[in-house]
Structures are given as C-alpha cells and as structure tokens.
Amino acid sequence: MRVVAPSAPVVLRERAPASLARLRTHLGPALRYSVLIALGFLMLYPLLWMIAGALKPNHEIFSGIGLIPQAPTVEGVAKGWKTSTEYTFSTYFSNTFRIVVPKVILTVISSVLVAFGFARFHLPGRRLLFGLLIATVLLPKSVLLIPQYLMFRELGWLDTFLPLYVPSAFATEGFFVFLVVQFMRSFPPEMEEAAVIDGCNSLQVLWHIVVPVIMPAIISVALFQFMWSMNDFLGPLLYLSSVGNYPISLALKISIDVTEATAWNEVLAMSTLALLPSVLVFFFAQRYFIEGVTLGSVKG
Amino acid sequence: MKPRLSKRQFLAAAVAGLAAPYVSAGAPSTPVTAGVPRTVELRMSWWGGSDIHKVQLAALRRFEARYPGIRVRAEYTGWAGHLERLTTQISGNTAPDLMQINWNWLVLFSRDGLGFYDLRRLPGELDLAQFDADSLAFGTMAGKLNGLPVSMASRLFYYNATTYERAGLPLPTTWEELFSAGPIFRSRLGPEYYPLDLNLQDVTAVGRTWLLQRTGKPLVDEQGRQLNATEGDLQEIAAFYRRLVDEHVVPSVEERASYGNVAPHEMRSWINGRYGGVHQWITAIGKSADTLAPGQRVELGAFPLRSGAVDAGLLYRPGMLFAINASTPHPREAALLLSFLLEDEDAVRAMGLRRGPPVNARALKTLADDGKLTGISWQGREQVRALPNQVRESGFYDHPRVRDAFMDAFELLGYGRLDVTAAGTRMHEDVNQILRRVIR
Numbered sequence: 001m002r003v004v005a006p007s008a009p010v011v012l013r014e015r016a017p018a019s020l021a022r023l024r025t026h027l028g029p030a031l032r033y034s035v036l037i038a039l040g041f042l043m044l045y046p047l048l049w050m051i052a053g054a055l056k057p058n059h060e061i062f063s064g065i066g067l068i069p070q071a072p073t074v075e076g077v078a079k080g081w082k083t084s085t086e087y088t089f090s091t092y093f094s095n096t097f098r099i100v101v102p103k104v105i106l107t108v109i110s111s112v113l114v115a116f117g118f119a120r121f122h123l124p125g126r127r128l129l130f131g132l133l134i135a136t137v138l139l140p141k142s143v144l145l146i147p148q149y150l151m152f153r154e155l156g157w158l159d160t161f162l163p164l165y166v167p168s169a170f171a172t173e174g175f176f177v178f179l180v181v182q183f184m185r186s187f188p189p190e191m192e193e194a195a196v197i198d199g200c201n202s203l204q205v206l207w208h209i210v211v212p213v214i215m216p217a218i219i220s221v222a223l224f225q226f227m228w229s230m231n232d233f234l235g236p237l238l239y240l241s242s243v244g245n246y247p248i249s250l251a252l253k254i255s256i257d258v259t260e261a262t263a264w265n266e267v268l269a270m271s272t273l274a275l276l277p278s279v280l281v282f283f284f285a286q287r288y289f290i291e292g293v294t295l296g297s298v299k300g
Numbered sequence: 301m302k303p304r305l306s307k308r309q310f311l312a313a314a315v316a317g318l319a320a321p322y323v324s325a326g327a328p329s330t331p332v333t334a335g336v337p338r339t340v341e342l343r344m345s346w347w348g349g350s351d352i353h354k355v356q357l358a359a360l361r362r363f364e365a366r367y368p369g370i371r372v373r374a375e376y377t378g379w380a381g382h383l384e385r386l387t388t389q390i391s392g393n394t395a396p397d398l399m400q401i402n403w404n405w406l407v408l409f410s411r412d413g414l415g416f417y418d419l420r421r422l423p424g425e426l427d428l429a430q431f432d433a434d435s436l437a438f439g440t441m442a443g444k445l446n447g448l449p450v451s452m453a454s455r456l457f458y459y460n461a462t463t464y465e466r467a468g469l470p471l472p473t474t475w476e477e478l479f480s481a482g483p484i485f486r487s488r489l490g491p492e493y494y495p496l497d498l499n500l501q502d503v504t505a506v507g508r509t510w511l512l513q514r515t516g517k518p519l520v521d522e523q524g525r526q527l528n529a530t531e532g533d534l535q536e537i538a539a540f541y542r543r544l545v546d547e548h549v550v551p552s553v554e555e556r557a558s559y560g561n562v563a564p565h566e567m568r569s570w571i572n573g574r575y576g577g578v579h580q581w582i583t584a585i586g587k588s589a590d591t592l593a594p595g596q597r598v599e600l601g602a603f604p605l606r607s608g609a610v611d612a613g614l615l616y617r618p619g620m621l622f623a624i625n626a627s628t629p630h631p632r633e634a635a636l637l638l639s640f641l642l643e644d645e646d647a648v649r650a651m652g653l654r655r656g657p658p659v660n661a662r663a664l665k666t667l668a669d670d671g672k673l674t675g676i677s678w679q680g681r682e683q684v685r686a687l688p689n690q691v692r693e694s695g696f697y698d699h700p701r702v703r704d705a706f707m708d709a710f711e712l713l714g715y716g717r718l719d720v721t722a723a724g725t726r727m728h729e730d731v732n733q734i735l736r737r738v739i740r
Contacts, residue, residue: 059593062566084350085376086357149392158394233381238388241343241375241396256378259583259619260349260654261565261590 047275054080054269061264076265081273084255085243089270092251095161099236099247100229103165107225108218110171115180116206120189130181137174141234149238163239164232168225176221183217184210219285227278248274338369340633343396345375347382351654359647363640370633390415395625397634403449403618404698406441413444417624417631420445425635430643430661438618447621448638451583451656454614454684455505456603458585458676459577460570462596463493467576473602475510482548485576491548497575498550499564500707500714505615506579507537507710512613512691513606520694520702525739526732535724538713542720551575553714565591577601582680583619583656589676600679603687612687615697619656657681699738705730 053061054076056069081089117123118130152163171177195209211218233249240246246254252270256262346356353376360372375396377385383405389395390409401409401416409415419426419439428436431448439447459471467488472478472495481495498506508519511533521528544550551569559567565588569575573596578588589598603612622641624634641647648663649670657678658664667673696702706727713723 059571059591062562062591063568063571063593084353086374146388146391149388153392153394234384237377237381237385241345241389243374243376250377253378253380254376255350255353256380257347257349257352258379259581259587260351261587263350264566266350 050268051272054265054272056265058261058263058265061268073265076263077269079263080266080269083251085251087244089248089251089273091244092246092248093274095245096230096247096249099161099164100226102161103168103229104222104225106165106168107171107173107176108222110169111173111176111180111221112206112211112214112218114171115177115184116202116210118177119181119184120192133174133177135174136172137178145234145238152239158239159241159245161240161245164229164235173225176225179221180214180217183214187213223282223285226281230274230278340370340630342370342372342398342630342633342637343375344372344398344637345377345382345386345396346400347377347379349378352651355650355654356641358650359641359644362644362646363637366640366644367633367636370636372637393627397625397628397630398637399623399625400450401447401621401623403438403447403621404695406439406446406621407695407699410441410446413440413442413446415441415626416444416446417626417628417634418444418446419448419624419635422624422631422635425632426639427643427662430663431659432661435618435659439621447618447623448642449618449621449659450642451619451658452616452681452684453581453583453619453656454616454680455502455579455581456585456680456683457496457577457601458580458588458598458680459495459601460573460575460592460596461599463489463573463576464495466573467493467495469495471599471601472604475604475606478604479543479547479549481576482544486548489574492569493574494548494551494569494576496544496550496577496579497556497564497567497570498544498579499556500553500710501703502564502579503541503544503550503710504703504706507540508615508693508697509613510540510606511537512611513609516610516691518691518693518697520697520735522694522696522739525736527728527735529728531725531728533724534727535721538709538720538723538727541710541713545714553711564588581619582677582684585676585680586654598676600676600683603683605687610688611691612689613691614684614687614689615693616684616689617693617695618659653677696735696739699734701734701738702731705734 048067049065052067052069055072055074056076057071057073060070083089083092114133118126118133123129148163148167149158152158155162157163157166191213192205192209195205200208231249232247233253236247236250240250243254248270252267252274256267344360346352348356356376357374360374364371383402386395386399386401386405387408406415420428426448428445435449435452436445438452439445439449457472461471464471467481467485469481469484472481478495485493485495511529512519515529515533517528519528527534545552556567559569564570564575564578567575570578570588571591571593573593578585580588585598592598603614605612622638624631624638628634642658642660643662645666648658648666649672652667652672653675657673658667664673709718709723709727709730712718712726713720718726
C-alpha cells in the first residue's frame with residue numbers, strides 16, 4: 001500500500017562544481033523526458049495512425065505508414081456516422097450505454113457483496129465455494145454459449161439487452177470477486193470490529209467502513225468491466241438480432257465483408273469516436289484511483 | 301410440452317424479481333403474432349458490405365409495399381461472426397425465416413437435407429424453371445432442395461493490366477507464359493514486381509487446378525472419405541509451388557509476411573501495382589479492383605490450361621444461396637420474399653452484379669435488357685461457361701481444417717522447413733487423416 005517515491009540522483013551533486021551540477025540537474029530530466037516522449041510516441045503511434053486514417057481516402061490507408069494525409073477528407077467521418085444501415089451511429093452509441101451502464105453497476109454491487117461474504121464470514125464450505133468460483137474464471141466462455149442461449153430463449157429474452165447484463169447481477173465474473181477479496185484481505189478487520197461495537201450491522205459495516213477503503217478496487221472493477229463490455233463482440237452478436245439493437249462493437253463490423261472492399265476510413269473514424277468514452281472514463285477514474293490509494297495508505 | 305412449460309415458469313420466477321424493472325426498458329421482445337390477424341412478420345438475415353446493405357434494405361421496403369400483409373425484419377451483419385451467430389440460432393431453433401448461406405455450410409447444417417426447408421414443396425411461390433439443373437443440383441442435399449443459388453462463383457486469374465503494360469507484356473494465356481513472365485518482371489520492373497500474387501489459400505486452389513487438369517478428378521473423394529490424389533500427386537503440387545516461387549512468378553512467404561497479416565487486396569504491393577495479378581472469385585474481384593491506387597485497371601486473363609487438359613479444374617460453386625428455415629411458421633411468405641428478391645425487376649436492377657452475375661434466368665434477362673451485363677465479373681462468368689468444366693469438388697475441400705492442413709504444409713515448404721517430397725507426403729497424411737474424421 002505504501003507509495004515509494006522514485007529516488008532522484010542527489011548523491012553526486014554536492015561534490016561536483018556548481019555549473020556542472022546545474023547542467024546535470026537539467027540534463028537528467030531532459031534526457032529522461034526525451035526518452036519518455038519518444039517511447040510514448042511509439043506506443044501511441046497506432047492510435048495516431050487510426051485518427052489520421054479516418055481522414056485519408058481509402059487507397060492511401062494501406063499504401064503508407066505516414067500520418068499526414070495527402071488528400072485529407074472528412075467524407076469517412078460523415079459517411080461513417082450515417083452508416084449503411086437504417087440507423088445513424090448515435091443509435092449504436094446509445095445501445096452500447098444501455099448495456100454497459102447497468103452491467104457495470106450490477107457487477108460492482110454483486111462482486112463487492114459476494115467478496116465481502118468470502119472475506120469476512122466464516123461459512124461452512126467457504127474454501128470449496130471460493131475454489132469453485134475461481135474455477136469458473138478458468139472455464140472457457142465458449143462452452144457456456146449454447147446452454148446460456150437456450151436458457152435465455154426459454155425466458156424470451158433474445159433480442160433484448162437483458163442477457164447481456166442481468167448475469168452480472170449474480171457476480172458471474174469470478175475474477176472481479178477475487179480482486180476485491182484480495183483487496184479486503186490486505187487490511188485488518190479491527191476497524192470493522194469497532195464499527196460493530198458501535199452498533200453497525202453487516203451491511204452498514206460494508207457501506208460505511210469497507211466500501212470507502214476498497215474504493216480503488218471498486219474503481220478498477222468498474223473500469224475493467226466498462227472496457228470489456230464496450231469491446232464485447234460475441235455476446236451482442238449472439239443475443240441481439242435486430243440491427244436497431246446493435247451496440248458499437250457490432251456496428252463497426254457491419255460493413256466489413258469478404259466480397260466488397262471495406263471503406264476503412266469510415267471504420268477508423270467511427271472507431272476513433274467509439275474509443276472516446278473509454279479514454280474519458282479512464283482519465284476521469286485515474287484521479288480517483290490515485291486518490292483512493294493514498295487515502296487508504298495514510299491512516300487507518 | 302408440460303416439462304418445458306414448467307421449466308420456463310421456474311426460470312421466469314427465479315429471475316422475475318430482478319428482471320421486472322428492466323423488462324420495459326429493453327427492446328420489444330419476440331412478438332406473438334397470433335393475436336394480430338393477417339400481418340406476418342418475417343425475419344431475414346444476410347451478411348455483406350455497405351452497398352449490399354443499402355440495396356437489400358431498399359428491396360425489403362419495396363417488398364412490403366407490394367405485400368402489405370407481410371413485414372420483414374432485417375438482421376444483417378458483416379462477414380465476421382455470421383457463421384457463429386447462425387450456428388447458435390440454428391441449434392437454438394431461432395434461425396430467421398429466410399437466410400443467406402454459404403455453399404459449404406450445407407454440409408455443416410444439412411447433410412441429410414432436413415436442416416433447411418425443402419424448396420420443392422413451394423411450387424406456387426418459387427419458379428424453379430428459372431434455374432438450370434446444374435445450379436439446382438448444387439443446392440440439393442440428399443434429394444431435398446435446400447437452397448437457391450444467387451450466383452455461381454469461380455476462381456479466375458485477374459491481372460493488373462497497367463503493370464503488364466509497364467512490363468511490356470501481354471496478359472499471360474498459358475502456364476508457360478505465366479512462368480516466363482516472372483524473370484521478365486524482375487529484369488524490366490525490378491525484384492519487387494511479380495506477375496501474380498497468391499496467399500497460401502490461393503496456392504492451394506491453384507495447385508489443385510494444376511493437378512486436376514491432368515487427373516480430371518475432384519480432389520476430395522467424399523464417399524471414400526479421403527483425397528482423390530496419391531502422395532506423388534501432392535508432391536507434384538508442392539513442386540509446382542516451389543517452381544512458382546523460384547521463377548519469380550509469385551512472392552515468397554517471407555516477402556508476403558513482411559507486409560503483415562493483411563488481406564491480399566489491401567496489401568501495399570497490390571495497391572501500388574507491384575503484384576500484377578490475383579486468383580480471385582468472380583463474385584469478389586470487385587474489391588481487388590476497388591482498392592487499387594487511381595490510374596490502374598484490372599482485366600480478366602485467359603484461364604491457363606495444361607496441354608491435354610481434360611478439365612479446367614475450376615473451383616465452381618454457388619457464390620451464396622438463400623435458404624428457408626426448416627421450422628418456419630411462414631414458409632409461403634418466406635418463399636414469396638425469396639422469389640421477389642431473385643426476380644423482381646427493381647430488386648434485380650438495384651442489386652446489379654454486386655452478388656455476382658445472377659443465376660435466375662428472369663433476373664439475367666432484366667439486366668441484359670438494361671445492358672448491365674458487362675465488367676470483369678460478367679466476363680468471368682462467360683469465360684467459365686466456355687471452359688471444360690465437368691468436375692464438381694466436394695464441399696469438404698472448403699472445410700476449415702482441410703484448408704489449414706494444406707496451408708500449413710505450403711507454409712513449411714515456403715520457409716524451407718520441408719522439401720518438396722516431404723511437403724507432399726505431409727499433405728497426403730494430414731489431409732487424409734482429417735477427412736476421415738470430418739466426413740461422417
């Protein structure tokens with residue numbers, strides 16, 4: 001939990017002449033930052049290429065790796081937004097959020113509740129149950145597809161958003177439960193005992209004591225689930241059949257065929273837009289994430 | 301019926317509390333048509349690119365205007381994942397009423413002919429006289445007509461005519477001319493220019509063609525559950541590929557790999573005209589022509605034949621078919637829609653040759669009257685008709701595992717990990733083993 005500050009090169013400074021020391025103080029960061037910027041650029045290059053590709057005509061996209069379009073055009077953005085379907089991309093955005101938002105909320109609530117149970121209550125057979133939960137993480141998702149599909153068909157939920165988020169209400173992502181359990185194990189139960197003495201019941205302990213402390217873990221769970229759900233292709237592909245219900249992940253691939261040349265600039269333009277929510281959420285959550293870490297580490 | 305109902309009730313009860321607040325928020329669930337008189341809702345699925353989607357949607361709207369009692373819900377995707385989705389739907393008994401299928405999916409879903417509706421049971425709605433016997437035979441499984449072909453497809457040789465002009469060569473018409481073009485391309489244009497580009501799947505197809513022109517037998521013997529080729533035959537294919545690479549006719553696997561895992565028509569060397577040709581389906585050649593950098597053009601080349609060839613060795617099959625769900629409650633309405641899509645003048649005009657030259661005689665006449673039967677895909681169709689084309693390949697040639705086994709052997713050969721003899725032996729062993737397992 002403790003944050004270790006990176007050690008600065010302070011040892012040599014006293015012995016060196018003043019001018020050399022000044023040079024060194026400037027040279028060090030300059031060198032470090034130029035390396036970081038160069039590496040950062042390299043890492044971000046595919047992302048930049050995608051944004052640049054959205055502004056290129058199609059034949060230019062694959063003929064070079066340069067970023068600057070020779071004949072820039074916003075045709076890809078306009079056509080991509082209109083799509084080749086009866087709907088505009090706004091429909092697909094709103095569908096995505098109608099799946100992702102309930103899914104993230106349900107995942108967080110159910111995972112924290114179940115993790116609290118595993119971490120703090122000594123139920124008989126707890127180890128076995130926890131082992132089973134972890135086993136579900138190792139189970140390949142594809143073996144569940146057909147049985148789940150049949151179950152949701154019996155419920156009459158096909159072509160609705162329900163099969164995509166209702167399972168999250170039952171802590172079906174064992175990985176998230178594991179993550180939160182490990183986080184809870186890392187801090188002592190004395191605070192909770194104090195709260196119990198003060199008259200809290202279990203849920204009040206969870207809400208007033210545990211949740212504020214494990215906030216970083218909760219944010220991580222929400223963040224992971226958000227990104228995975230945004231990118232999920234197979235789930236919506238199987239459960240949603242009406243085009244009007246498609247989320248972004250399906251809509252992006254709807255015009256990619258084997259017999260027709262793909263208008264990649266449209267796909268890239270919409271991919272760029274589709275990336276924005278994830279990027280924004282990540283930057284927004286990152287602040288809380290760090291805040292959560294420091295809050296938890298300073299004082300109990 | 302009883303246990304099923306109680307299971308449904310049980311499941312519904314188990315989640316009722318949770319689902320209740322959301323049900324209204326979800327999209328309209330599967331509609332019950334029983335209460336509404338005379339309005340039939342059909343579901344239709346297809347895959348395609350943006351052009352196909354637009355044209356197909358417009359055709360559906362015209363169909364609804366023509367038949368006011370029928371509404372059609374469109375369920376379309378790109379190519380990726382379409383088979384996975386259809387597999388789930390068919391196994392869950394929720395497949396659409398009318399669906400576009402690939403020819404080799406017939407062996408996956410309907411080996412006994414019962415996987416799809418027998419279209420011969422709908423003589424009032426479908427005019428089968430508009431199809432020739434050959435194309436109907438392709439859609440027939442175990443005596444039942446499971447699908448109607450939209451178009452027939454073959455793989456032919458298409459060349460970048462601009463590149464050949466720069467090389468000062470006419471388009472090759474024989475295997476010898478193709479082989480001799482390699483060194484000329486290298487000396488006149490440079491080592492990065494090739495007369496033809498083949499990925500490993502294309503190599504398998506061309507190798508098969510090369511062998512079939514001598515043997516005149518389909519490569520896969522479905523009855524015998526094995527290859528119709530000896531070890532020596534497959535070594536001949538391997539040697540053929542070795543020669544194509546050695547004589548600078550096609551780029552090596554190393555060279556192709558250096559461009560990354562990109563579709564052939566999106567490879568830089570194709571776009572810029574360095575790769576002078578492709579072995580492409582006539583239904584899909586449009587995409588290769590579309591991606592070329594401006595100022596270049598694609599032309600159909602003559603199909604090379606070995607001397608004494610008994611058959612051209614074409615891969616010839618329906619480009620795609622329409623099939624009706626075996627358990628649809630509305631077979632007649634689905635057949636009406638199918639017939640409309642294949643024959644209606646407006647629908648046919650709008651689709652043009654996007655799904656390849658149509659098989660349906662009425663559709664063909666509509667396009668002929670409009671003077672629309674032109675272009676490289678139509679020329680391809682005419683070329684196929686003129687070639688000796690009797691051999692019918694088994695659908696198991698396209699089985700993913702068969703295809704992968706061939707490609708693996710060619711890849712090892714290409715990287716020099718196997719010599720020609722060993723590569724042929726490996727194909728013989730691996731593919732035969734797979735065929736014994738997958739043909740049941």
